[in-house]
Amino acid sequence: MIQPVVLCGGSGTRLWPLSRPDRPKPFLPLLGERTLFQQTLDRTADRSRFSDPIIVAGGAHTRMIADQAGPHHLIVEPDAKNTAPAIALAAARVPRETVLLVCPSDHHIGDEVAFLEGIEAAKTLAEQGMLVCFGIAPDRPETGYGYIERGEALETGHVVSRFVEKPDSEAAERYLASGKFVWNGGIFLFRAGDYLDELAKHRPEMATLVDEAVAGGRSEGDTFYPGAAPFGEISSESVDYAVMEATERAAVVSADMGWSDIGDWNALMLAREAAGLxxxxxxxxxxxxxxxxxxxxxxxxxxxxxxxxxxxxxxxxxxxxxxxxxxxxxxxxxxxxx
Known part of the structure; x- marks a missing residue:
């Protein structure tokens, strides 16, 4: 069984004016009748393969989550601290051997069969102790995405050679021509204990504060509220910077799954074209x-x-x-x- 962890949030700026702080893009029906958040949950609805998702979100979005998804395991962040501590909260709430599938709630995936195949490939590596990210085969020299350079081949993927920030157009052309680079899809799969170990190794203060927030938290039904005081002291940092770029155990699985982060209006237009909408x-x-x-x-x-x-x-x-x-x-x- 794989434990999905769905990260909700957003400031509502890149798809303004449709997306706004009080209704960020995960909760909008941009590609069909269901919202991006609902579609994310739909992709992990097979209970023979996936456990009931853990949703990590801020307090401002809990009402929309309840309206669109009903009862779920929910972790309510006291403050927005980016993805590294958000994932750590979920990892600390499950057994160490649990395989976590970390998914942003605002991405579109057009080919769910390829998505599931990518998960199986990543799971093979995660069970060997690797921290796996999903790489998207580029079809254009995109300057709006981060890239991953693939290194040595593994059983079902590659060692991560390096992560690259959003490039200029000339560098993006080189990356596309080389065949060695994939877009960083922002989706991750690893065992909870492996992630927490790497976080403690590379960001020990963050790991300690997360532990304190979990220990000082409280549960109300299926909802968990971490301790606000220690969580408030955490430095905001993405999982890419805090763990994936620092660890020696990073792997990448390439997946051609019709992915888009719907990161701006042009990306939405391309996704709608691809979906025939x-x-x-x-x-x-x-x-x-x-x-x-x-x-x-x-x-x-x-x-x-x-x-x-x-x-x-x-x-x-x-x-x-x-x-x-x-x-x-x-x-x-x-x-x-x-």
């Missing part, structure tokens, strides 16, 4: 325009003489952007305006 809101008019996507909660949108643009109307906000500038939406600082 409509790109334009009902009633959209276009004249001498191409490569467009429109999203609207009511107003009719018309586009004339423009190409490769996205138009979003939500409430009292309207966003018009070129697809090439999708990563710049976060610079609008929407949290200050809502």
């Amino acid at each position: 409509d790109l334009c809101a009902s009633g959209t008019q276009s004249v001498e325009a191409g490569g467009i996507m429109t999203v609207s909660d009511g107003p009719q949108i018309s586009v004339v003489g423009l190409n490769d643009v996205i138009v979003v109307a939500d409430g009292d906000e309207v966003l018009v952007l070129s697809r090439d500038a999708a990563q710049s939406v976060r610079q609008l600082k929407p949290a200050d305006r809502t």
